[in-house]
Amino acid sequence: MKFRKFLLIFQASVCLFLTACTSVKPGSVKGGSNLYETFYQGGSTMYFVKPLKFPTVLKNGSLEMDFTFRSSGKESDTAVMRFSILGNDVLKSLDSFTIQNGLTQVKFTVVEHMFSESKGNQYLNRFSATTNVSQVKSLFEQAEWVITIYNKEKKVTFKSNHKTDKNIIRIQKKVMAVL
Numbered sequence: 001m002k003f004r005k006f007l008l009i010f011q012a013s014v015c016l017f018l019t020a021c022t023s024v025k026p027g028s029v030k031g032g033s034n035l036y037e038t039f040y041q042g043g044s045t046m047y048f049v050k051p052l053k054f055p056t057v058l059k060n061g062s063l064e065m066d067f068t069f070r071s072s073g074k075e076s077d078t079a080v081m082r083f084s085i086l087g088n089d090v091l092k093s094l095d096s097f098t099i100q101n102g103l104t105q106v107k108f109t110v111v112e113h114m115f116s117e118s119k120g121n122q123y124l125n126r127f128s129a130t131t132n133v134s135q136v137k138s139l140f141e142q143a144e145w146v147i148t149i150y151n152k153e154k155k156v157t158f159k160s161n162h163k164t165d166k167n168i169i170r171i172q173k174k175v176m177a178v179l
Contacts, residue, residue: 070133
């Protein structure tokens, strides 16, 4: 009888442990499939747009960019954009970069280097920049983004492909349209 009681308590503990460890997302997280997540935090909604991929125009490499921003309806709402450049060079700093979509061009002159690391025979360089939410919203109004990175005398251009363009349009309809 004692063994049976012990076995029952042990099984219940194992089940409780396994179900508690299966999800690490808070209950307030809502997903947008694989494109974005929303969090309700402190009286406003926080959005995380998952990385969008942009291949380079000329060389072997790519750029992936994600956005995190809070929407409280204030003009001062800011967005943090983080991006990774995979290429043949280690980049410790950038002079500037621009994102344009045919309707809007946003130029960033303050770009923070986060880290660089070796990735096979290439280098992954991670950066961060800040802008306001209204500029991010205007970027998502049209697909076909062109991102240009300026570093010393070098200029590298990345363009959205068909899949990225479709994702930009989906994010516009699901996230930006409700801001």
